Amino acid sequence: MIASGYLIGVIAAMGIITFALRALPFVAAQWLQKHPLVHKLGQFLPLAIMTLLLVHSATGAAREHASGPWPELLAVALVVLLQWRRRNALLSIVAGTCVYVLLRNLNLF
Amino acid sequence: MLALSAPVAMGYIPLGMVFGFLFVQAGASWWLAPLSSLIVYAGAAQYMMIPMIAAGLSAGTIALATLIVNLRHVFYGLSLLDALPRRKLLRWYIIFALTDETYSVLTTIAPATSDKQMTLIAALNHTWWVLGTLIGALIGARAHVALAGLDFVLAALFAVLTVEQWRTKKNAAPLWVALAAYALAYALAAPHALVIAIVLSLAAGTLWQAKPAAAGEARR
Numbered sequence: 471m472i473a474s475g476y477l478i479g480v481i482a483a484m485g486i487i488t489f490a491l492r493a494l495p496f497v498a499a500q501w502l503q504k505h506p507l508v509h510k511l512g513q514f515l516p517l518a519i520m521t522l523l524l525v526h527s528a529t530g531a532a533r534e535h536a537s538g539p540w541p542e543l544l545a546v547a548l549v550v551l552l553q554w555r556r557r558n559a560l561l562s563i564v565a566g567t568c569v570y571v572l573l574r575n576l577n578l579f
Numbered sequence: 580m581l582a583l584s585a586p587v588a589m590g591y592i593p594l595g596m597v598f599g600f601l602f603v604q605a606g607a608s609w610w611l612a613p614l615s616s617l618i619v620y621a622g623a624a625q626y627m628m629i630p631m632i633a634a635g636l637s638a639g640t641i642a643l644a645t646l647i648v649n650l651r652h653v654f655y656g657l658s659l660l661d662a663l664p665r666r667k668l669l670r671w672y673i674i675f676a677l678t679d680e681t682y683s684v685l686t687t688i689a690p691a692t693s694d695k696q697m698t699l700i701a702a703l704n705h706t707w708w709v710l711g712t713l714i715g716a717l718i719g720a721r722a723h724v725a726l727a728g729l730d731f732v733l734a735a736l737f738a739v740l741t742v743e744q745w746r747t748k749k750n751a752a753p754l755w756v757a758l759a760a761y762a763l764a765y766a767l768a769a770p771h772a773l774v775i776a777i778v779l780s781l782a783a784g785t786l787w788q789a790k791p792a793a794a795g796e797a798r799r
Binding site: 575 | 618633654657670733760761776783
C-alpha cells in the first residue's frame with residue numbers, strides 16, 4: 471500500500487501546479503503578449519516537449535525488458551499513424567496499448 | 580451541449596477508467612483516484628504520476644514533472660482571453676478545467692456560446708473524467724491483473740498529443756530538434772536525459788527563427 475497522506479500531498483502539489491499553469495495567461499496576458507520570445511516559444515515548445523515526453527516514456531518502457539526497443543517502436547508507429555489518419559485519440563491509444571501488451575506478453579521479440 | 584461533450588465522454592470515460600485501474604493496482608487507496616481526477620484533472624500528468632508514486636518519489640519531484648508535462652497549457656489560455664465568461668466563478672472554474680479536449684471544444688464554439696453553455700461543457704467533461712476514474716478504481720480494487728506493458732498507455736497518450744501539436748504547427752522543426760536533443764542527452768547522461776534534453780530544446784527554441792508562415796502569426 472502507498473501511504474494516503476503522502477498521496478494527498480502529491481495530489482495537492484500537482485493540482486496547484488496545473489492550475490497555476492492554466493491560470494498564468496489569464497493573469498499575465500499583457501506581459502506574455504508583449505514578449506516576442508514568449509510567442510516564439512509558444513510556437514516551438516509544446517511540440518518539442520511532447521516529443522521529448524513520448525521518447526522518454528517509450529525509452530523507459532524499452533529498458534524494462536531485454537529484447538530491444540522493437541515493441542515500443544512498432545506500437546508508437548501504430549499510434550502515430552492511426553492518430554494522423556483517423557484523429558480518434560481513444561482508438562489510437564487503445565489500439566497502440568493493446569498491440570504493445572500483446573507484443574510484450576507473447577514474447578515475440 | 581451534450582452533443583458537444585459526447586465525443587469527449589467517449590475518450591474520458593475509458594481513459595479515466597484505465598487511470599483509476601492502474602492507480603489502484605500501483606497500491607493506492609481507491610478513493611484517492613477520483614480525488615486526484617477531481618483536483619488535478621490533467622490526463623497526461625496523472626498517468627505520469629503512477630510510476631512515480633509507486634517509486635515513492637518526493638512531492639517536489641512529481642510537481643516538477645507536472646510542470647514539464649503541463650507547460651503547454653500556458654500557451655492555451657492566450658487564445659481564449661476574451662472568449663471566457665466575465666463572471667469570476669465561472670471564469671475561474673473553466674480556467675481550472677481547461678484540459679486539451681475542453682480547450683479544443685471551446686476554441687471551436689466560443690464566439691457564439693453563452694457563459695452558461697461554456698461552463699456546462701467544461702463541467703460535463705470534468706464529470707466524465709472523474710466518473711471513469713471512479714469506475715476504473717473500483718474495478719482495480721477487486722481485480723488483480725498481471726499484464727506487462729499496460730502502462731504503455733502513457734506513451735500512447737503522449738504520441739497522440741505529439742501528433743496533434745504537429746498538426747497545428749505545420750512545422751516539424753521542434754520535433755526533429757527534440758529527437759536530436761534527446762539522443763544527445765541520452766548519450767551524455769542517460770539518467771538525466773529528459774531534463775538535459777528540455778534545456779537543449781529551450782535553448783534551440785530561443786534561437787529558432789520562425790519560417791514566413793509563422794512570422795505572420797508573430798505580427799499580430
